[in-house]
Amino acid sequence: MTWQETNRYKTILHAAEAGKYGVIAAIAYNIEQILGLVQAAETAKSPLIIQFFPWAITATDGLLVRTAAEAAKRASVPISIHLDHAQSEAIIKRAADTLPFDSIMVDMSHYEKEENLAKTRALVEYCNARQIATEAEPGRIEGGEDGVMDTAGLKACMTTAEEVDEFVGTGVDALAPAFGNVHGEYGPAGPQLDYERFEQIRQQARGRVHFALHGTNGFSPETLKYCVAAGVTKINVNRLVLDDYYDHLRANVGKMPHTQLIEEGIQKVADLTVRWMEICGSAGKA
Template sequence: MLLNGTDLLGVAHRNDFAVPAFNISDYAMLNGVVRTCEELRSPVILAIHPDELSHIGTDVLPSVLAKAHRASVPITVHLDHGASVEQVLTAIQAGFTSVMIDGSLLPFEENVALTRRVVEIAHAVGVSVEGELGTIGKTDDEAEDGTATIIYTEPADAVSFVERTGVDSLAIAIGTCHGIYPASMKPALRLDLLDEIRAAVDIPLVLHGGSNNPDDEIGRAARSGVNKINISSDIKVAYHDAMREVLTDRGLREPNSIQPRCIAAIQVVAAQKIELFGAAGRADLY
């Protein structure tokens, strides 16, 4: 069942759980994620950021959308970290049902103007919009873009941003980073700040950089107003670590000999996140 982000996250917002947003970058990953969500009866957001879209190409989108339509659970196909109006337009034309416009590195007024423009375009065709306020850290060169120093979201700014842009969901900065944390870095979420933001704005909140964070903090966030948690690095590490292990057998060459174990590794991670976010069984609410 294909939905836009407003319809998908609205249910999570009213029922205090978080929908997993799994980044996919090939069809095998898509199959593993959707299969796990159907087994656990979890709604899911299939997130594809511009780098991933450049890898798979927009020609793959009709297949992704067809799988979402056929699925027995609610699915949103979402552009992750769109950086410009042009990228958003490409996504909408390709059939994405939700888009993110990330103006978080811009001055506040420029972020408002860019986000409001995307909202005007997307809402005209029934596509939902996620904005971002504050910045997410970055742990390594393989991670999505982020900043060396996290700029935390101010609750008063969040109120103004939501009112002036009309966004459907808001990605906030409470201490997460994109990528996998090195041993020298201890992640810590500002759950007190999350509580303040939740009290100030009444729309679904989004947590980027959800990979590699302590389960107890992520689990509490999912019960405290965060309704979408992005997981990219964790599933990609599982997938490609399994692939490296499989490929030590140099006699293998067929996808059906190589990829099933890689897909199974993704499914283990996806299932753990679904349970942690409180999303298991929630497809029955739609």
Template sequence: MPLAPTGELISRAAAARSAVTAFNVITLEHIEAVVAGAESAGAPVVVQVSENAVRFRQGRLLPLARAAVAVAERAAVPVALHLDHVQSDELLRRAADAGFGSVMYDAARLPYQENLTATRAAADWCHAQGLWIEAELGRVGGKNGEPPLDAHAPGARTDPAEARAYVHDSGVDALAVAVGSSHAMTTRTAALDHDLVKRLAGALDVPLVLHGSSGVPDDELRAAVAGGIAKVNVGTALNIALTGAVRAHLDAHPDAVDCRKYLAEGREAMARTVERIIRVTGGPAA
């Protein structure tokens, strides 16, 4: 089926007090696993390509984007394509022509007013291209090897009043909020501030997004969705599944050279991870 509009998937989930899970992909095997897992769960999904993934692919956006479109068009469930954590304005302006229906423009590293100014300009451009746009306020932390911020560090949590003004003034369609998770966690030990999630949901009239969800336990994820999170971002969990399966295969078969065998096992492991997380965050069997 054709690519689904990200905004429609998220809006429907928000209205139903559910969430759409969005998975970051790096390889074709990631893409195939995300769609296979979503099909097994019988739920829509968002395939995300980050600026870091584009950098890994030597700055080339189209090969991975076109692979995602090709897989999505043959999917039995709705699949949206999202460009994630964009800091480069040049990359942002390649999004629409590459088939993306949405972007996450990341100016959270900047002081508030600079963040707002840059995000407002990005939102104006995105809306003129028919793109749905997500932004971030507060600091989730953990990107590019940086440590997560302490819970009491300035800017480590999203303030509801500031968030309301930011959403109004920037014109974004969704807001990623800092409520206790961190990017790139390899252990599921994050404890979310559920009271803050509820206060943010009450203060804003746009969907809330949780980044760094790989490190969040199932019960915490369920509570976050019940509190108002409508988009759940996952990346590291897929890499853990892939790497674990490949490592196990090579440990068991030290003379193996045919990458198809261990990549197939890695793809299957990622697909199982996708299905499990979707069922936790909003799939039919959740």
């Protein structure tokens, strides 16, 4: 059996593709959030992807990542560990060589296209040699998040059908297309997604890669369901599953014992994540 057939990220997305549901890929910043996400997956009987920004590697010397991998190993449902928006070759190599990631997003979208493709190809090869799956961003999704370069000064470029072929050619396992989605916050009008463009991208891919949806802050359940129905299998979420946790901290810090604050915070993450797992259709699929 090849590593591709046993890689946790690939098997989770392959099953989602076959079952026509979306899998929550949630950013975690601390141990409470890791615990809450794992608890949600167990409760909903759903697969899960736990993601980290490169910040988690540098700030905690990888300890947060190892903690999540340990929790994933003990879980009764499939959970994979993903590095999101890795934008430097050094951090990608460090992650691939020393940390228990199942997959890494090789994000070279801050380079012009030719250089983006060349660097992506080389880094995909590097990761694959270490049995790690990869994801990339054709086009450029505007905006920035924690520890991720803000591309606002660079032109947001919607993904084209030609780019799909070019990026599939780099050997990536998943693509995060730009079709009106943005990192960070949407303006008062909310998300303006170009579903027609996404359909063209999907047709051009002809099943050769999985699709990841980036930029879901403020999405309604209807929007997310529509994206899953359109063929997205990996749903990147940040605030969508963490808002209740932060509201809880703001309302209760200093007003209850610290241990209670932590335990209730874990529960807030778990409850909200279960809700979105149900919306994405992954509940009961583990």
